[in-house]
Amino acid sequence: MQLILAFFLCLSCCCQIPVVTADENNENAELLKESQPVINSTLVGDNQEDVVVRVSDGQQAKERQFPWHVRIKSVKDREAIYCGGSIISADWILTSAHCTFGFEYLIITYGSIYFKKLPHKTASRRWIIHNGFRKRETHHDISLVRVRKPIIFSKDVQPISIVRGDDTLTDFAGQKAIVIGFGASEKRRTWSSTLLYSIVRIISKKDCENYFVQGMVGADIICAQGYYSNTAGSCAGDSGGSLVMRKDDNSYVLIGITSFESQFGCGQGIPTGYTLIGLYSTWIRKMTGIP
Structure with a gap:
């Protein structure tokens, strides 16, 4: 690869x-x-x-959702x-x-x-x-x-609350999460007029390392890909935004910060990197x- x-x-x-x-x-x-x-x-x-990430192929958020x-x-x-x-x-x-x-x-x-x-x-x-x-x-x-x-x-x-307790020690691999931002897609590299979100799956560090050069995916990085579609996820334009998980009581917890994408851009089925807040x-x- x-x-x-x-x-x-x-x-x-x-x-x-x-x-x-x-x-x-x-x-x-x-x-x-x-x-x-x-x-x-x-x-x-x-x-x-000057490079920033945005949500790709996102759904429109509802008022007060995030x-x-x-x-x-x-x-x-x-x-x-x-x-x-x-x-x-x-x-x-x-x-x-x-x-x-x-x-x-x-x-x-x-x-x-x-x-x-x-x-x-x-x-x-x-x-x-x-x-x-x-x-x-x-x-x-x-x-x-x-x-x-x-x-x-x-x-x-x-x-929003940040991860606590035992969750600070996990990388959440295999779990479903949500990324949020005023997004674009790989075809429409312009601002979205409304806040968007995408469902993503967090992948293992080993799987993510297969995509990027050695040393890029450190201990403080988690990676995610689209859950239902390879084109879904973060894209150029909304770095710093949140990667969250929904708890049993339907509230959200902040587990990651949108950080980097591949040199080929978004919507290519390549994972996006997030800073792992637990650490x-x-x-x-x-x-x-x-x-």
């Missing part, structure tokens, strides 16, 4: 990078007035490749990429490291399934990138974003103070 390189799932290799307009700059300046300087862990390198999902606009030098993220408390958003590394500030919008009609907006106060993350590497691709003002919860806005549960609690 041919071994495959991987690319982070951000944004500009397949789509035009959005330009931040003057009006947006003024609005963002208001949001950032009380913000503290961004705090990053020490990293190797400067800007990451109330933890946020859209992150990462801005530098009046250019930006979009990523996804997950609300894990009133103060913290969980996303991919490559969605925050090298950027000047982040704008977070949330509260609806409609891409252009997200009713709530805030800015980053600071963010913390795992100190093991390195540019153009797939390991430790995790970042915590502190928002400027606490998020107010409602029927439309809720946090970082202690780090997340230490950095955020979340019980």
Whole structure:
């Protein structure tokens, strides 16, 4: 089998990078007035490749189905990429490291399934990138974003719990999961106007290693493929979004963060890589103070 390189799932290799307009700059300046300087862990390198992941062949989400999902606009030098993220408390958003590394500030919008009609907006106060993350590497691709003002919860806005206990030690191989994002397909590489989700199956690490070059699928990575269709899953445009499982009480638990896809893009039957949150549960609690 041919071994495959991987690319982070951000944004500009397949789509035009959005330009931040003057009006947006003024609005963002208001949001950032009380913000503290961004705090990053020490990293190797400067800007990451502008590559982001989106859901491919997804189904349209219902209102309030995934109330933890946020859209992150990462801005530098009046250019930006979009990523996804997950609300894990009133103060913290969980996303991919490559969605925050090298950027000047982040704008977070949330509260609806409609891409252009997200009713709530805030800015980053600071963010913390795992100190093991390195540019153009797939390991430790995790970042915590502190928002400027606490998020107010409602029927439309809720946090998601992260894995706990024995689940922090499992890779969930063979189990069904859901990936979420404002997605595209391999044929339609444009934003979806509504939030999408796809059903995926988590595969074993050994099976995933058969697709990618040696060392790319580390201990902190889980991989998934479409459950009902090979073309279903993450695709370019929504890195940082959530990989979740439904519990017996029909609530959801966050098990992964969308990280990378193959060099051939989405919809090819090739697995997508996700950061395994269970290995970082202690780090997340230490950095955020979340019980």
